[in-house]
Amino acid sequence: MLTLLRDLRRLRSGLALPRPERPGSLAIRHVDAGSCNGCEHELVLTSSPHYDLQRFGLGLVASPRHADVLLVTGTVTTRMREPLLTAYRAMPEPRRVAALGDCALGCHPLGTASELVGPVDALFPVDLRIPGCPPTPDAIAAALLELLDRPAGRRLGRT
Numbered sequence: 001m002l003t004l005l006r007d008l009r010r011l012r013s014g015l016a017l018p019r020p021e022r023p024g025s026l027a028i029r030h031v032d033a034g035s036c037n038g039c040e041h042e043l044v045l046t047s048s049p050h051y052d053l054q055r056f057g058l059g060l061v062a063s064p065r066h067a068d069v070l071l072v073t074g075t076v077t078t079r080m081r082e083p084l085l086t087a088y089r090a091m092p093e094p095r096r097v098a099a100l101g102d103c104a105l106g107c108h109p110l111g112t113a114s115e116l117v118g119p120v121d122a123l124f125p126v127d128l129r130i131p132g133c134p135p136t137p138d139a140i141a142a143a144l145l146e147l148l149d150r151p152a153g154r155r156l157g158r159t
């Protein structure tokens with residue numbers, strides 16, 4: 001096995017393959033904190049062959065323990081507050097948070113109610129804000145690629 005890996009490395013360096021334009025990757029854990037599912041429909045489209053974000057190293061993962069980014073949709077409801085905090089605390093540092101859609105940003109397109117905690121940044125700092133109701137797949141893809149290019153700790157996006 002080791003011989004095979006060594007041979008593959010030698011073959012790769014012999015071919016002098018160009019370095020990818022965007023080195024690195026981001027594992028994304030998506031949590032629906034109380035959305036109408038409109039944002040999810042657009043998010044799913046970013047995995048379609050047209051955008052194919054996996055080829056840039058962006059992929060959804062099933063566990064927050066494997067995630068670099070917590071991507072939240074919807075206004076946070078009282079029932080989703082604790083699961084969201086649990087997911088955030090389970091992530092390894094440096095962890096980043098993206099708020100997807102006007103609900104997650106606190107613009108209340110669906111109105112307010114006593115069962116709502118509020119926007120995502122009422123619970124923890126948000127590194128990437130993706131406005132829209134819902135944002136288009138173009139906007140989601142562009143924002144996530146922007147996040148891939150920036151070092152952790154730098155806040156991005158518009159409100």
Ligand code: SF4
Pocket residue numbers: 034035036037038039073074075100101102103104109110132133134135
């Ligand atoms: S921002 Fe719009 S599409 Fe997204 S969850 Fe809220 S109401 Fe639905």
